[in-house]
Amino acid sequence: MDILIQQVVSGLATGGIYGSVALALVMIYEATDIVNFAQGQMAVVSTYIAWSLLNAGAPYWAAFLATLAISFVGGLLLERIVIRPVEGAPVLTVVIVCIGLLVILNSVLGWIYSYIQKPFPSPFPDRPIRIGNVYFGAHDVGALAITVLVLVALYAFFRFTTLGLAMRAAAQNPASSRLCGIRVGWMLAIGWGLASLIGAVAGMMVAPIVTLDPNMMAGILIYAFASATLGGFTSPGGAVLGGLIVGVIENLVGTYVHFIGTELKLTVALAVILIVLLVRPSGLFGRAAVHRV
Amino acid sequence: MALLEVRDLEAQYGWTKVLHGLSFAVEEGGITTILGANGAGKTTTLRAVCGMVKTRGEVRFDGRAIAGRATEDLVRLGIAHVPEGRGTFVNLTVEENLRLGAYARAGRGSLADDLQAAYRYFPVLAERKRQLAGTLSGGEQQMLAVARGLMLRPKLLLLDEPSLGLAPLVVREIFRIVRTINQEQRVSVLLVEQNAAMALRLADRAYLMETGRMVMSGSASELREHDTVRRAYLGY
Amino acid sequence: MPSRALRLGLVVVLAGAMVLPFVVTNFRLFQCAQVFIYAIALLGLNILIGYNGQFSLGHSAFYALGAYTTAIMIDQWSVPYGWTIPVAGLLCLIAGFLFGIPALRLEGLYLALATFALALAVPQILKYFEHWTGGSQGIVLSKPAAPKGVPLNPDQWLYFLTLFVLLVLLVLARNLLAGRTGRAIVAIRDNPIAAQAMGVNTALYKSLTFGVSAAYTGIAGALSALVIAFVAPDAFDVFLSITFLSGIVIGGLASISGAIFGALFIQFVPNWAQDISKAAPWAIYGVFLIGFMYVMPRGIAGAVRLGAARWWRRRAEPS
Ligand SMILES: Nc1ncnc2c1ncn2[C@@H]1O[C@H](COP(=O)(O)OP(=O)(O)OP(=O)(O)O)[C@@H](O)[C@H]1O
Numbered sequence: 082m083d084i085l086i087q088q089v090v091s092g093l094a095t096g097g098i099y100g101s102v103a104l105a106l107v108m109i110y111e112a113t114d115i116v117n118f119a120q121g122q123m124a125v126v127s128t129y130i131a132w133s134l135l136n137a138g139a140p141y142w143a144a145f146l147a148t149l150a151i152s153f154v155g156g157l158l159l160e161r162i163v164i165r166p167v168e169g170a171p172v173l174t175v176v177i178v179c180i181g182l183l184v185i186l187n188s189v190l191g192w193i194y195s196y197i198q199k200p201f202p203s204p205f206p207d208r209p210i211r212i213g214n215v216y217f218g219a220h221d222v223g224a225l226a227i228t229v230l231v232l233v234a235l236y237a238f239f240r241f242t243t244l245g246l247a248m249r250a251a252a253q254n255p256a257s258s259r260l261c262g263i264r265v266g267w268m269l270a271i272g273w274g275l276a277s278l279i280g281a282v283a284g285m286m287v288a289p290i291v292t293l294d295p296n297m298m299a300g301i302l303i304y305a306f307a308s309a310t311l312g313g314f315t316s317p318g319g320a321v322l323g324g325l326i327v328g329v330i331e332n333l334v335g336t337y338v339h340f341i342g343t344e345l346k347l348t349v350a351l352a353v354i355l356i357v358l359l360v361r362p363s364g365l366f367g368r369a370a371v372h373r374v
Numbered sequence: 375m376a377l378l379e380v381r382d383l384e385a386q387y388g389w390t391k392v393l394h395g396l397s398f399a400v401e402e403g404g405i406t407t408i409l410g411a412n413g414a415g416k417t418t419t420l421r422a423v424c425g426m427v428k429t430r431g432e433v434r435f436d437g438r439a440i441a442g443r444a445t446e447d448l449v450r451l452g453i454a455h456v457p458e459g460r461g462t463f464v465n466l467t468v469e470e471n472l473r474l475g476a477y478a479r480a481g482r483g484s485l486a487d488d489l490q491a492a493y494r495y496f497p498v499l500a501e502r503k504r505q506l507a508g509t510l511s512g513g514e515q516q517m518l519a520v521a522r523g524l525m526l527r528p529k530l531l532l533l534d535e536p537s538l539g540l541a542p543l544v545v546r547e548i549f550r551i552v553r554t555i556n557q558e559q560r561v562s563v564l565l566v567e568q569n570a571a572m573a574l575r576l577a578d579r580a581y582l583m584e585t586g587r588m589v590m591s592g593s594a595s596e597l598r599e600h601d602t603v604r605r606a607y608l609g610y
Numbered sequence: 611m612p613s614r615a616l617r618l619g620l621v622v623v624l625a626g627a628m629v630l631p632f633v634v635t636n637f638r639l640f641q642c643a644q645v646f647i648y649a650i651a652l653l654g655l656n657i658l659i660g661y662n663g664q665f666s667l668g669h670s671a672f673y674a675l676g677a678y679t680t681a682i683m684i685d686q687w688s689v690p691y692g693w694t695i696p697v698a699g700l701l702c703l704i705a706g707f708l709f710g711i712p713a714l715r716l717e718g719l720y721l722a723l724a725t726f727a728l729a730l731a732v733p734q735i736l737k738y739f740e741h742w743t744g745g746s747q748g749i750v751l752s753k754p755a756a757p758k759g760v761p762l763n764p765d766q767w768l769y770f771l772t773l774f775v776l777l778v779l780l781v782l783a784r785n786l787l788a789g790r791t792g793r794a795i796v797a798i799r800d801n802p803i804a805a806q807a808m809g810v811n812t813a814l815y816k817s818l819t820f821g822v823s824a825a826y827t828g829i830a831g832a833l834s835a836l837v838i839a840f841v842a843p844d845a846f847d848v849f850l851s852i853t854f855l856s857g858i859v860i861g862g863l864a865s866i867s868g869a870i871f872g873a874l875f876i877q878f879v880p881n882w883a884q885d886i887s888k889a890a891p892w893a894i895y896g897v898f899l900i901g902f903m904y905v906m907p908r909g910i911a912g913a914v915r916l917g918a919a920r921w922w923r924r925r926a927e928p929s
């Protein structure tokens with residue numbers, strides 16, 4: 082029982098990270114119908130920025146905040162510079178541009194930092210936290226807390242600020258938004274900036290667990306994709322919940338179903354999701370697509 | 375001087391030209407209507423004024439040349455466009471829709487006051503302010519669209535067929551409110567309509583449009599008396 | 611009429627393709643055979659995505675199935691290689707059709723995820739059945755020689771073989787897509803409900819399209835096993851699927867010639883990138899990818915079509 086609780090919490094911690102990246106994907110998908118395949122790679126870039134700042138002697142939380150700021154601006158600029166020229170092109174064209182971006186970022190990171198794995202520090206103590214008879218990894222708990230904090234802040238931003246409202250409007254109905262004076266292109270860019278910021282948090286929280294290398298997020302992007310699909314690509318909250326579910330399933334499958342082992346864990350997790358999808362094709366929380374003749 | 379003055383306006387979608395050099399004006403403080411059959415180009419005219427389609431020609435608003443400017447900038451000059459089909463943000467609440475209407479004038483005047491005013495004109499919206507706008511009835515959505523336009527505190531309100539698909543009683547109600555707004559807030563109105571009888575009763579100046587050209591203009595009462603208009607558009 | 615110019619151009623290209631094996635190096639011939647093989651795979655994927663509107667990130671799985679079918683049949687049972695190609699095609703047709711049935715319930719992204727999972731699973735499954743597949747070591751084959759009496763070296767022979775298969779499959783695809791079936795396939799993409807209302811059995815057509823698409827890709831995989839004379843699990847990972855996807859978008863969605871343009875791109879551009887920068891070749895590749903999309907958002911075939919239309923319009927105008 083204790084092990085179960087422990088595994089669930091640790092699953093929630095990684096699940097929160099999957100959920101964050103899934104949320105980043107959903108935010109951009111909702112606004113533009115594009116799955117940003119470069120989302121994970123952008124998060125790795127952010128994590129390397131944090132690594133460089135830490136290596137230069139910056140205190141952890143200063144480096145953390147600076148990375149968030151740089152990631153936001155970086156994501157915003159990427160949208161304006163790289164994505165904007167294909168605004169209005171067929172969706173797959175934009176997806177290919179995202180893939181190109183992924184390939185470039187990955188290659189440039191490898192070139193600058195090499196593909197050797199680098200340890201990345203956790204801001205939380207090494208000693209596990211004990212509650213009752215159960216021990217929790219401090220990083221697991223801390224990462225979960227930070228993820229939740231970011232998500233709550235984001236929720237408040239979209240729910241209560243005028244800018245957040247305008248971004249939601251621009252994603253739903255660009256033509257009407259323009260008639261309200263909203264600069265839709267900039268809303269998209271800010272969306273990219275926020276998605277990049279969320280990815281940065283996810284990257285910095287996952288790097289202490291998996292160690293940092295240019296391909297760090299490849300697997301996580303897959304899980305995030307699965308989470309978003311599971312939760313429903315049209316539901317931000319669903320994406321986060323989907324991430325938590327995937328994280329827990331993955332951990333439990335790894336712990337209790339021995340013959341599967343780590344190699345096939347991913348496949349099994351995906352298989353579970355597929356079965357769910359066959360029952361509910363638009364995800365657990367997504368809106369069913371409306372068909373019009 | 376006219377608040378909005380349009381001269382030799384042309385517009386096209388892709389390769390097809392839809393407006394062939396038309397001219398009209400909207401007087402300050404007045405209600406002007408453009409009548410015309412389906413496909414005459416009324417919607418396109420409003421879109422052209424707002425920079426939503428490719429255009430050529432001269433458009434002056436408040437003495438300024440505005441042709442070719444971005445829609446978002448025109449909104450900031452005080453042009454509120456209530457589009458055909460209402461442009462409701464269906465997944466946002468009624469109140470959020472209204473707040474968006476005031477987006478471009480953020481900082482100027484109190485949002486709360488304007489919400490109050492909007493709810494005073496359209497009490498039914500006040501009852502539904504927490505409801506998703508997509509769940510409103512067609513008439514309520516049209517009221518929401520007009521109210522959203524008002525939230526800008528516009529100088530000019532462009533209304534595209536507010537009567538579309540609504541029961542006569544609801545249309546009369548909306549038109550009554552438009553007149554009140556016009557009188558109380560000194561908002562000039564450009565109304566595009568197929569429902570000629572209603573529009574001519576509301577407006578003081580009128581234009582008749584056919585296949586991308588203005589074919590007649592005059593005071594609303596003149597057009598009402600005109601034989602062609604009577605036969606073709608009023609049906610008596 | 612442009613069609614006469616087109617036919618003339620085709621004849622010239624074909625004649626060139628016939629002479630080529632006798633003037634260039636074997637390595638170049640190997641590369642050309644690769645292009646033909648990719649073109650077959652892209653054609654298959656394009657039938658599915660471009661014409662039918664079903665998304666797949668899983669075609670590396672069918673490519674692998676085709677390749678391993680050929681490799682195992684030759685390696686374990688010494689079947690003559692010629693027979694393995696139709697068998698690979700048939701197997702993939704069935705596999706694709708069967709996969710297409712549950713896929714009916716999924717749309718857009720959800721189908722993308724399902725196929726993506728398939729692509730991810732394949733290398734691991736291949737490693738799991740080590741007895742047949744040779745595990746991570748893969749299977750080494752020997753390049754098939756030309757039949758007795760044909761004075762060609764193996765590379766020349768494979769060049770002609772792959773070219774022949776490509777031409778046959780091109781013509782088949784063209785006929786399929788130009789006819790009633792093709793109209794139904796496209797109607798399903800553009801308006802599934804209307805297609806259904808007009809009496810098209812959308813479920814059957816969608817699964818069948820999936821099958822045909824998989825068969826094309828499987829045949830390409832089978833040929834690749836012969837040309838490379840080696841199969842190993844990691845060659846068939848999800849990046850191969852992404853490469854195929856890039857290939858059809860760069861080449862041009864819903865166009866047959868697009869498959870060939872796309873194949874040229876995915877075969878040669880990585881090499882050029884390598885020549886330009888040894889340090890970060892994939893960065894260069896990415897720049898090419900993005901650059902192409904900027905200049906030709908509808909792919910090379912789309913740009914050619916647009917250019918040709920302009921040219922004809924200008925010619926048609928009296929000067
Ligand atoms: N987006 C578009 N693309 C191409 N053609 C268009 C587009 N919108 C309108 N048109 C064409 O432009 C012409 C004028 O259309 P418009 O919508 O301005 O007419 P309207 O007077 O508003 O008609 P209605 O009373 O039916 O709303 C029509 O022939 C229409 O087919």
Ligand SMILES: [Mg+2]
Nearest residue numbers: 416417458535
């Ligand atoms: Mg109209």
